[in-house]
Amino acid sequence: MISRYTMQERLAGWGPEGQAHLAGSTVVVLGLGGLGGAAAMLLARAGVGRLRLVDPDRVALENLHRQLLYDEPDASQAAPKAQAAARHLDGINSEITLEAMAEEFQAGNGRELLQGADLVLDCLDRPQPRFVLNEFCVELGLPWVHAGVVAAQGQVLVLRPGLTPCLRCWFSNPGEPALTSERDGILGPAAAIMASLQANEALKLLLGRDDALLTGMLVVRLWPPSFREIRFSRGGQEPCPVCGY
Amino acid sequence: MAQTITITVDGLAEDVPQGLGLPQLILLHQAQHKDLIVEINGRFVHPKTYDQVELKDGDRVELIHPAFGG
Numbered sequence: 001m002i003s004r005y006t007m008q009e010r011l012a013g014w015g016p017e018g019q020a021h022l023a024g025s026t027v028v029v030l031g032l033g034g035l036g037g038a039a040a041m042l043l044a045r046a047g048v049g050r051l052r053l054v055d056p057d058r059v060a061l062e063n064l065h066r067q068l069l070y071d072e073p074d075a076s077q078a079a080p081k082a083q084a085a086a087r088h089l090d091g092i093n094s095e096i097t098l099e100a101m102a103e104e105f106q107a108g109n110g111r112e113l114l115q116g117a118d119l120v121l122d123c124l125d126r127p128q129p130r131f132v133l134n135e136f137c138v139e140l141g142l143p144w145v146h147a148g149v150v151a152a153q154g155q156v157l158v159l160r161p162g163l164t165p166c167l168r169c170w171f172s173n174p175g176e177p178a179l180t181s182e183r184d185g186i187l188g189p190a191a192a193i194m195a196s197l198q199a200n201e202a203l204k205l206l207l208g209r210d211d212a213l214l215t216g217m218l219v220v221r222l223w224p225p226s227f228r229e230i231r232f233s234r235g236g237q238e239p240c241p242v243c244g245y
Numbered sequence: 246m247a248q249t250i251t252i253t254v255d256g257l258a259e260d261v262p263q264g265l266g267l268p269q270l271i272l273l274h275q276a277q278h279k280d281l282i283v284e285i286n287g288r289f290v291h292p293k294t295y296d297q298v299e300l301k302d303g304d305r306v307e308l309i310h311p312a313f314g315g
Contacts, residue, residue, distance in 0.1 A: 033315045123315045124313075125313075126313060148315065149314055150313070153312050155309075155311055155312060170289070171280060172291075175280060176280075177310070178278035178310040186314055217282075219284075228287075230284045230287065233288050235290065235291035235294040237294065
């Protein structure tokens with residue numbers, strides 16, 4: 001019998017067992033813009049059992065070129081992204097549980113927002129809260145998938161405390177970024193591609209496919225196209241002050 | 246005349262003086278923002294080791310500014 005998930009259950013290493021595991025999983029999606037909306041949609045379609053959708057912003061017309069979850073009615077009503085995302089995702093998969101949290105992720109509420117998570121998707125739109133998330137995930141031993149996008153480029157990282165370098169290992173000098181969407185824009189396909197790569201790593205983590213995980217930083221440039229996986233090296237330097245890796 | 250080597254920076258071949266250090270290459274490309282990530286031949290270069298890196302003929306260098314938008 002063909003079911004909603006048959007075509008993905010046929011994938012090697014997935015099956016009904018993997019599907020059941022997804023159904024029992026909770027993923028927190030921080031940021032519901034070009035990355036988070038598309039990544040959440042892919043996880044909802046895949047049947048991840050519980051998605052906590054976190055974003056304090058409202059939908060605006062200038063979001064629609066890249067934020068695949070939303071439409072003109074959302075923009076004209078300035079709908080809260082968390083609620084709009086939950087409503088659209090419920091129309092895509094009513095079998096899963098959706099929690100809409102119209103809040104800004106920060107140090108004060110981070111622990112509460114991450115409560116019960118098996119995995120976090122970092123789809124935030126600024127550096128600073130991403131490093132707050134890094135510290136929480138190191139402390140809680142929580143795996144997460146980082147993605148970022150500006151202009152026609154982005155990067156994806158799988159971060160597993162104790163097993164991989166943390167965000168601070170890769171970016172030792174966090175501060176004002178050289179690239180910003182306010183100045184450099186965001187290419188719609190770039191956001192969708194980075195979100196797909198992020199969701200792909202999330203599914204592998206949830207399914208226990210450690211053998212297939214991205215091991216370095218995947219840097220994607222689209223104009224002109226290149227995909228590069230960079231291997232980490234500490235270069236003989238002191239261990240990371242955040243994770244000790 | 247100073248000897249040159251050929252390296253690839255962000256996918257483009259470039260002749261540079263032999264003995265050129267990574268900090269000088271970063272300056273030449275005006276890429277000296279603090280969030281810069283450098284990859285040489287597929288491997289991340291820790292920022293604290295830039296001063297120790299001398300470029301060699303055939304090196305493939307990527308100067309990457311991370312994208313933190315969403």
